Amino acid sequence: MNLITNKYQVVDDGGIPTGPIEEYPGVSAKKTFTLEEKEPDIDDCFVANTDPSSIPIDTRSSPLQKLASFYHPESKIHLEIHSTEPAFQFYTGKYIDVPAVGDVPARGARSGFCVEPSRYVNAVNVPEYKSMMTLKKGEKYGTKIVYRGWSA
Numbered sequence: 028m029n030l031i032t033n034k035y036q037v038v039d040d041g042g043i044p045t046g047p048i049e050e051y052p053g054v055s056a057k058k059t060f061t062l063e064e065k066e067p068d069i070d071d072c073f074v075a076n077t078d079p080s081s082i083p084i085d086t087r088s089s090p091l092q093k094l095a096s097f098y099h100p101e102s103k104i105h106l107e108i109h110s111t112e113p114a115f116q117f118y119t120g121k122y123i124d125v126p127a128v129g130d131v132p133a134r135g136a137r138s139g140f141c142v143e144p145s146r147y148v149n150a151v152n153v154p155e156y157k158s159m160m161t162l163k164k165g166e167k168y169g170t171k172i173v174y175r176g177w178s179a
Contacts, residue, residue: 110170
């Protein structure tokens, strides 16, 4: 796997981003790393654009950027996530707990992961980030997100 950035929003003891944007320990930007059975354990908001004043409400005219890419060597499945959003939540599935239903087996911790393009988490409550979240009369919110998957 590969992430466009290793910058993330520092969280408080409850896991809420309230602190500064810093480098995520153990993850390097644009450098491949592997999701092992238990590590890395990630559930954080990564920041691709660290200049909040440059982020408009409508990012649809901005170029798509590849936020993350994944490859599973056994299945040869590839996944890329592209977006105009300035950030993305990346979660490695620690709390997945889905019971079996019919013929579909149960799925537990780390049986999946997610990448959710977004604005900075909690931006509406942080004065210097609020402009990327506050929609004024007459403005339009817009974004582009592309999930691209293939097997090869």
